[in-house]
Amino acid sequence: MATSVNPTVRRRRLGAELRKLREARGMTAEEVATRLLVSQSKISRLENGRRSISQRDVRDLCQVYGVEDRRIVESLMTMARESRQRGWWHAFGDIPYSVYIGLEAEAASIRTYHSLVVPGLLQTRAYAEAVVSGTGPENTPQQVLKQVEVRMKRQDRIREAEPVRFWAVLDEAALRRVVGDPQTMREQLEHLVDLSMLPHLTVQVIPFSVGAHPGMTGAFSILEFQEANDSDVVYLEGVTSDLYLEREADVHLYTVMYEHLRAEALSPEQSRALIAQVAKEYSR
Incomplete structure (x- = not known):
């Protein structure tokens, strides 16, 4: 914490x-x-x-x-x-999703689903640069650098003495979409395999063979906190503004959805094997 x-x-x-x-x-x-x-x-x-x-x-x-x-x-x-x-992130000036960063910095556990990209806390620097550049074509090199530096600093949460409990469910598309170049993807997936072996970090993949599933409506994250008075938060990232859901009914709905996603995904061991396999394909 x-x-x-x-x-x-x-x-x-x-x-x-x-x-x-x-x-x-x-x-x-x-x-x-x-x-x-x-x-x-x-x-x-x-x-x-x-x-x-x-x-x-x-x-x-x-x-x-x-x-x-x-x-x-x-x-x-x-x-x-x-x-x-001021939080540490304010030193970087005006950055997107600063409210989320503040919540992430205090969360005891985070469950996240992504369909197109690897979650920010699990990205390599090269992959993060490609994501920030590709999703923000109007960003200047200085803006790209600042956002990448913030993303790298955020990753302290999974390296702390008391790290955040992190559970990521990814669609297979996140592994197959070439962000950057094949070498960037290979290094990213190998990094993902290494991280998935940490005791506080779990990665599961929903294979294409599953077909339609609840996560196809979009990415989301559920943040839980140690203090009983701090309600759970569902975070939905937007283009111009982000959405934070705190009503118990909303959090419950997304929690149930996440359980369905975990059930339809490959096991952590099977997911790790698939990620390693796709990484080798990029090597070739």
């Missing part, structure tokens, strides 16, 4: 506490917004952790909710202060 303060997770935890206080008071987000002369969307963004929360916001909300216990107020103030700190 990450040891430094994670502003993304702090915002989520603080937002959840503020939502509990509002609900205990029996107030709607619209009523709170009216009291504070702000928009309802601001209250919603504060509660779902998508917006930075200032200590002034906390003070005003505590007054509306009638919170008189100074210990509670001070605890929320501390969380607000920590939520405005």
Whole structure:
């Protein structure tokens, strides 16, 4: 688990506490917004952790909710202060999916499904460069380099003393699609074989022979956290914006879907053999 303060997770935890206080008071987000002369969307963004929360916001909300216990107020103030700190990824400037990186940095386990590419945490540098360049043709060389460096830094999560528990299900297409060149693919798949032997990392492949399966609707990831108060999150990457699902019903739906994908995929041992076989084909 990450040891430094994670502003993304702090915002989520603080937002959840503020939502509990509002609900205990029996107030709607619209009523709170009216009291504070702000928009309802601001209250919603504060509660779902998508917006930075200032200590002034906390003070005003505590007054509306009638919170008189100074210990509670001070605890929320501390969380607000920590939520405005900068994570390691902020040193790279404006980068895509920064919210996801913050969640990934704190997750205890990640289950991910990809149909077209190898997941970022498992990519070699050459493969990552080819992916970033190919999916963002308008990126400058400097932007490509920055995004690749961030991706390499993210991979610390699978190398830490207490690494994230990572489970990846891939469609066979991710092995067959030539990203970069055959040598890049061979090195990537050999790297994937090596990683799949780590005790905290599992890789399964859904072969073409399975035919249609639930994952054909698109890639997704399910992140779970150590703290009981941190709800699981389903992450769906978009072109212009990403989607984060936290409702219990949504998480359950994707969890069931993931179990179907794992059941239809080859076993980890069979998957490793297939990946090694395809890597040899690229060698030829």
